[in-house]
Amino acid sequence: MINLKEILSTFTNEQQQDFLLYLDKKNKRKDAKDCLLVKLILSDNLSSSEISNILYRKQNKPALHALRKRLFQSLIDFTANMSMKEENSIDIKLIKYILSARNFLQKGQVKVGYQVLDKTIIIANEHQLFSILNEIYHTKIQFAHLNKSLNLHRLIIDFKENQQQLLLEDNLNITYAQIRKSLVDYQQNKSNLDIKQLIENVLEEHQITISDSLSFKSLYQIIQITSISSAQKFDYYNIEPFIINTYQVIKNHTSKEKQLYYHIEVLYLIANVLFRNKKFNISLQYLDLMQFYMNEKRQKYYSDFASKHDLLLALNLNYSKNQENAITLLQPYIDKKNIDTIAQLDIALSLIVFYYQHKSLDKAQKIFSQFYHTDKWYIEKAGIVWTIKKNLIEILLQIDLGNIDLVDSRLQSFKRNYFTNLSEINEERVITYLKLVEIYYRNPDIATSKEFKEKVERSFSWIDTKKEDVFMISFFAWLKAKMTKQDIYLITLNLINN
Structure with a gap:
């Protein structure tokens, strides 16, 4: 039903x-x-x-x-x-033009038929609608014998060039579908495939390169699938130059104003990568630009992006010493209806972290109590990475709340459900982290000892802080706060700034 x-x-x-x-x-x-x-x-x-x-x-x-x-x-x-x-007004309009032109041509009204088709070509080119252009050229060639002044040779060249563009779009769409399908399998714990390697292989297979000949939608898809590969390995640092350079192609694109939805999507993806790389001021600049375009065309796409924009804005504020503003921004979303499920889950988990860092543990726990679904449900809705993150945060929260029985059950459940998966995707550092958390939980007094600090230092392969993901730093900050007996939020900000 x-x-x-x-x-x-x-x-x-x-x-x-x-x-x-x-x-x-x-x-x-x-x-x-x-x-x-x-x-x-x-x-x-x-x-x-x-x-x-x-x-x-x-x-x-x-x-x-x-x-x-x-x-x-x-x-x-x-x-x-x-x-x-709304969405397809241009497409529908052009299809009507093509049907009208064919009717004129079938009735022998050649001049007016070709005039309508010429007008349709101009609009279709502005919006880079290659499939519609294909229909226009097909119609022009079909009735070419009726138009004595037509340059058939030039028309055939234009038709074939457009076919190449259409083929490129189709190949990219296939690439996009293959990568997104693999990502879904990975998120639902059905695959340990290396997404980054898949992207490289598929792009090479279809001989796809970045240029302004691609449509705005295609350039968006390339940026998105690149961002996906980074999300898998928490490696946002290495893709930042690529997506910034790709946007240089996009921002001067001839169809920028005609493909507003994808332009906003691109700005969001760039702002997110910059946030994950702790470049908060630049991320905020892209969010301002994103909001500018959200207000374009009488806020046509404003409601589609409002929650994503506000969440990323709040995250930037929280890690830029503006935690109160970040909390105020997200609070209204907790009980808000008609919001995308994934966006609501992301907002709820982020607000839990903000409250936790703010030492408002009861408020954090209150939101956590609304997570009543099974892990299987959360994996299907938000993915394996989100679900692992949720479970880790809950374990830390319950330790600080002193709920001993709950901590024990959550630790055992996490080991049973996720240790194998984390090993398969080469994320042993999460396993290592949880083992250190458990050592502290079993014996809190050991946290300040020299022995424990040395164990922590030996346990991780440390990388340059500016290359480390902001969320990974946030998790380590909890452990660091226990070792130094300092405020977790201040420790988090210090680690990020250093």
Whole structure:
């Protein structure tokens, strides 16, 4: 059965109201129940039996099934109309032009047909819509025998050049799909594949290189898959020059204004890499630029990016000695509805860390109590790395809260569920870290001893602090705070600044 609640929950409040108005206008009968069904689905977690009783004052499964089926069809129609108005307005417009031109040409109106096609080519080129350009050139060639003034040789050259661009786009899309699929398998603990090596192999296989001949979408995809490879190994330092240089190609791109959504995505990815590399001031500059474009075209994409922007802004603020502002920014999101699940999980976990560093352990624990799903569910929704991070943070929090029984069970569960996986992906340092945490937990007094400090020094292969990921530093700061009996937040900031 189609989950109507899941579909409706992706709509903003405004879109939900628009959908109800759409249903109301569509209904010819005054006793239609589809609007009431929508309200029931959105307002409560009611069972089918309870909904049936409210709608029909009795159990009427056939009627409810038919009503749900009609509502689903209305959702499809409404969503399609919404997409045509917003996302694909240019595509739809050009397809209409092509169909009109073909009609003119079939009726022998050659001059007007080619005039429409010429106009369509100009717009399609501005937006780098290679598949639509392919249809235009195909139509021009099909009716070339009717146009005596047409330079067929030039037209065929343009057609073949566009085919090469279309093939390049398709190859990149295949590359993108292969890498994202591999990432999903990795995140769900089904693969230990080296994503970075996969990217190199697939790009080489399809002979893809960076140039301004690529569309804005393609350049975004290249930056994103590069960022993905870094996320796997927590290595953001080495990709920073690449993504900055790639953006130099993008920011002067001819279709920059026409592909606003992907431009905003790129700015977010760059700001995130800079944050992970602890370059907070520069990251904030890109976030300002991101917000500027979010406000373009009457804030067309503002709601799509607001939570991602605010989370990254809060993270930058937190690690730039502006923790109070960071907490204030994220607090309203905890109980906010109609927000992407992954974004809400990221925000909740970040706010837990902020409260923890702020010594507001009870507030951190209160948010943690809302994580009631199984690890399997979190792995499917947010990935294996997020789930490991959540479990590590919980262990540290429960140690400081003094919940001994809970710490023991969480330690055993973590070892059982993740040690093998961490070894397979060459992340033994997480295992090493947890073993040191457990040593401290079993005997807190040992933390300040020379023996323990030496053990910590021998346990890790230290790298240059400026190359280390900010989140990795945050975890080590907890251990360092125990060793020096200093404030965890100040230790974190000192390690980052040094």
